[in-house]
Amino acid sequence: MSAITFAVQLLNGVQYGLVLFLVASGLTLVFGILGVINLAHGAFYMLGAYFAWWIAAYTGSFLMALIGGVALSFMLGLLLENVFVRRLYGRDHLAQVLLSFGLILVVDELRQILFGKDVYSVKPPPWLEGSIQLTDNLSYPVYRLALCLFCLVLAALIFYVIQRTKLGMIIRAGAENRDMTRALGIPFDSVNRYVFAGGIALAALGGILVSPISTVYPGMGDGMLILSFVVVVLGGIGSVAGAAIGALLIGLTDTFGKVFFPQVSSILIYVLMAGVLLWRPNGILGKREA
Amino acid sequence: MTELLAIRSLSGFYGASQVLHDVSFSVRRGEQVALLGRNGMGKTTLMKSIIGLLGDRRGGITINKLDMINAKPEAIAQAGVAYVPEGRGVFGSLNVVENLVMAARAGADGRRDWTLDRVFEVFPRLHQRRGNGGHQLSGGEQQMLSIGRALMTNPDLILIDEATEGLAPLVAQEIWRTLGVIRDEGIATIVVDKDLRSLSKIVDRTVLLSKGQIVFEGAPSELLAQPLLLEKHLGV
Numbered sequence A: 001m002s003a004i005t006f007a008v009q010l011l012n013g014v015q016y017g018l019v020l021f022l023v024a025s026g027l028t029l030v031f032g033i034l035g036v037i038n039l040a041h042g043a044f045y046m047l048g049a050y051f052a053w054w055i056a057a058y059t060g061s062f063l064m065a066l067i068g069g070v071a072l073s074f075m076l077g078l079l080l081e082n083v084f085v086r087r088l089y090g091r092d093h094l095a096q097v098l099l100s101f102g103l104i105l106v107v108d109e110l111r112q113i114l115f116g117k118d119v120y121s122v123k124p125p126p127w128l129e130g131s132i133q134l135t136d137n138l139s140y141p142v143y144r145l146a147l148c149l150f151c152l153v154l155a156a157l158i159f160y161v162i163q164r165t166k167l168g169m170i171i172r173a174g175a176e177n178r179d180m181t182r183a184l185g186i187p188f189d190s191v192n193r194y195v196f197a198g199g200i201a202l203a204a205l206g207g208i209l210v211s212p213i214s215t216v217y218p219g220m221g222d223g224m225l226i227l228s229f230v231v232v233v234l235g236g237i238g239s240v241a242g243a244a245i246g247a248l249l250i251g252l253t254d255t256f257g258k259v260f261f262p263q264v265s266s267i268l269i270y271v272l273m274a275g276v277l278l279w280r281p282n283g284i285l286g287k288r289e290a
Numbered sequence B: 001m002t003e004l005l006a007i008r009s010l011s012g013f014y015g016a017s018q019v020l021h022d023v024s025f026s027v028r029r030g031e032q033v034a035l036l037g038r039n040g041m042g043k044t045t046l047m048k049s050i051i052g053l054l055g056d057r058r059g060g061i062t063i064n065k066l067d068m069i070n071a072k073p074e075a076i077a078q079a080g081v082a083y084v085p086e087g088r089g090v091f092g093s094l095n096v097v098e099n100l101v102m103a104a105r106a107g108a109d110g111r112r113d114w115t116l117d118r119v120f121e122v123f124p125r126l127h128q129r130r131g132n133g134g135h136q137l138s139g140g141e142q143q144m145l146s147i148g149r150a151l152m153t154n155p156d157l158i159l160i161d162e163a164t165e166g167l168a169p170l171v172a173q174e175i176w177r178t179l180g181v182i183r184d185e186g187i188a189t190i191v192v193d194k195d196l197r198s199l200s201k202i203v204d205r206t207v208l209l210s211k212g213q214i215v216f217e218g219a220p221s222e223l224l225a226q227p228l229l230l231e232k233h234l235g236v
Ligand SMILES: Nc1ncnc2c1ncn2[C@@H]1O[C@H](COP(=O)(O)OP(=O)(O)O)[C@@H](O)[C@H]1O
Pocket: B014, B019, B037, B038, B039, B040, B041, B042, B043, B044, B045, B046
């Protein structure tokens, strides 16, 4: 493999990992802070992509689709938290699995009513179309590069909010000891609501961002859900930094696995997960106890 | 002096078992109250009911005349109550500054007397350790942090459970000193501690609990003058 193909695969792996990180960070936040296992996370990834297709079809603008899709998903998240999800706090996992499984059906039905079950594609913004010629017979799409950059900026923003802002401190404190946080006067119910909606918005954002490089189809969230769970478990439940490491590991393993070991590539990430969990049962950055 | 906290015929339950029985007492603005009693008599449970963390509580609780019996902890805290729990409740994954900043808030009347700088003034030790994670602190430092964090909410009343439990004598002295500072600031406190002598120097009043009921209420000097009561309910 030449250095340049290697670099291209590396870029692909990183880009895949970054999108996975966005989606998984939403899942890990909801899991770590609300204590809710949201099986419908992948469904919102799918719904986000459909929102993007729909808005882009009407406005002809990918940027509008991006902003509108995220905003719609965020509002849907606020609504669902208020109506359904808040009933799950402190409930056992069975109740959570049942309700969030129900949410998958609701979101799927919503997609069916609004958009049908057709497969679509979304055009990237015109200024990000085209490719960069790397060698005579190798080029790299500009959109994928921009996607990497955008995800990196967003990841930095997520880390900034969580590590440096008062909101982030409150979120981390609440993940550790919700009662103490409330006893200090923080209305954790509304923090929960925004974290849930933010998590949903991140899932949707992932779906929107990949819509120009993959197709938009009804089952696109299923694989993403499973991968996100692998990332969350790998990184340590509730740890955003862990999710970043886990997502990049999965992205690179999957991409290079397909290149070097095509026969076994589909099981490689699970082998990786099993290996990591043997080494650190609570995930790479998971809490030691508990 | 005006009434800050009023508790009327309070009962508290864990599931089916009743732990607090018909508890009534009140705390005036700026008043220092010691809550006494042997282990398992309901001191922690009473504090949890005041801050709203005990799910099942019945009777009357008002704070600044506002009815709080069914209020959530965050609403009670916003009404001016801060809580320093048994075991300190420091956030281990947050550093010292973050533990303090996350709680920063104007008081119920809009006051912002307590800031990061003020807390560091009272607890120079916390300033030295400002970048350390909560889980890296010693027991004494954690207690200072928990008290400092309570102050950051600019409260009218601080509930301090087991103020010096498990602390070396010198560190305990430091905690008693800061309780003096809090008293001089005009902030009311309800303090639980085993050290009756140190307590009686700073409190205005003692409340003695036995099996979830108040069996004595009065000035520390009155309590100390009753050896039978002390022997029976405190083992001293
Ligand atoms: N979470 C709980 N569930 C059931 N019973 C409890 C719980 N916490 C405390 N108790 C019981 O309530 C009583 C009072 O406990 P507590 O308020 O902690 O006493 P104190 O703080 O005075 O030592 C004890 O009998 C204790 O066993």
